[in-house]
Amino acid sequence: MAQLIDGKQLSxxxxxxxxxxxxxxxxEHDVEPTLxxxxxxxxxxxxxxxxxxxxxxxxxxxxxxxxRLGTETTQGDLNQLIERxxxxxxxxxxxxxxxxxxxxxxxxxxxxxxxxxxxDGFHPLNVGALAAGQASLVPCTPQGCMIMLRQVxxxxxxxxxxxxxxxxxxxxxxxxxxxxxxxxxxxxxxxxQDIESLCRNADIVVAAAGRRELVDADWIKPxxxxxxxxxxxxxxxxxxxxxxxxxxxxxAEKAGAITPVPGGVGPMTIACLLLNTTRAARHQLA
Ligand SMILES: Nc1nc2c(c(=O)[nH]1)N[C@@H](CN(C=O)c1ccc(C(=O)N[C@@H](CCC(=O)O)C(=O)O)cc1)CN2
Numbered sequence: 001m002a003q004l005i006d007g008k009q010l011s012x013x014x015x016x017x018x019x020x021x022x023x024x025x026x027x028e029h030d031v032e033p034t035l036x037x038x039x040x041x042x043x044x045x046x047x048x049x050x051x052x053x054x055x056x057x058x059x060x061x062x063x064x065x066x067x068r069l070g071t072e073t074t075q076g077d078l079n080q081l082i083e084r085x086x087x088x089x090x091x092x093x094x095x096x097x098x099x100x101x102x103x104x105x106x107x108x109x110x111x112x113x114x115x116x117x118x119x120d121g122f123h124p125l126n127v128g129a130l131a132a133g134q135a136s137l138v139p140c141t142p143q144g145c146m147i148m149l150r151q152v153x154x155x156x157x158x159x160x161x162x163x164x165x166x167x168x169x170x171x172x173x174x175x176x177x178x179x180x181x182x183x184x185x186x187x188x189x190x191x192x193q194d195i196e197s198l199c200r201n202a203d204i205v206v207a208a209a210g211r212r213e214l215v216d217a218d219w220i221k222p223x224x225x226x227x228x229x230x231x232x233x234x235x236x237x238x239x240x241x242x243x244x245x246x247x248x249x250x251x252a253e254k255a256g257a258i259t260p261v262p263g264g265v266g267p268m269t270i271a272c273l274l275l276n277t278t279r280a281a282r283h284q285l286a
Contacts, residue, residue, distance in 0.1 A: 141269045206229065
């Protein structure tokens with residue numbers, strides 16, 4: 001049976017480090033790291049994530065400012081709000097919860113955020129810096145995945161990693177981080193032929209395809225490490241249940257280590273968001 005990489009426990013450790021850094025910033029520089037969270041529309045999952053982000057920020061002693069906007073919000077209104085937050089000296093991090101309602105242009109919104117306050121790490125300048133191996137604000141989910149991977153592989157050098165999925169939020173930055181850690185990286189996606197055998201050769205599989213239980217036991221090399229980024233809500237006997245992109249029960253029999261869903265990558269995403277906010281606050285001091 002695989003070792004379980006416990007995202008809840010690990011995220012609590014990260015959050016403790018965040019709380020200590022918040023204390024230091026307050027005591028030494030009279031700065032309260034503050035996160036502004038922008039939610040547009042009524043998406044129920046987004047509402048849960050935003051609530052949890054604000055709750056965790058408060059628990060870590062950080063400031064938080066919430067902007068909840070109606071679905072009918074225009075691009076102009078949203079851009080104006082971001083411009084205000086960009087210039088507000090109390091705000092160190094800006095997060096616009098995705099997905100946005102379909103009439104809004106996500107790329108335009110992300111590009112409007114001051115890169116120094118872009119705690120999601122989605123701004124083209126931060127994306128470029130990551131690709132070039134330069135210091136930057138790194139997207140939260142892949143950053144969390146790397147912390148989890150390091151629990152099992154303190155040295156990732158030379159490992160063969162397959163990332164299943166090529167999204168801007170997870171797949172692409174994940175591949176960049178693995179490459180920075182000297183892994184041999186393959187990105188697989190919906191047009192890739194014979195993904196199964198690519199994965200069977202991998203020491204590390206990161207499943208971020210957005211398809212529930214796509215990765216099955218026969219995709220996995222015995223002893224491999226499996227990171228499940230998927231969060232898919234299903235109904236079992238009338239009750240809501242979350243499953244990942246990995247068929248957990250079967251894969252756990254074969255893998256060496258695996259992350260659960262829930263309680264894996266999700267809590268790490270929020271912890272890394274707050275870590276980025278303290279980093280942004282410290283950077284802005286200079
Ligand atoms: N601006 C952003 N939008 C989105 C991001 C992001 O990083 N930045 N990622 C996802 C959603 N997300 C964070 O926003 C996120 C998803 C899931 C979790 C989480 O803790 N999940 C729990 C289960 C929660 C539940 O019961 O539904 C778990 O996996 O244990 C945190 C953050 C898309 N949008």
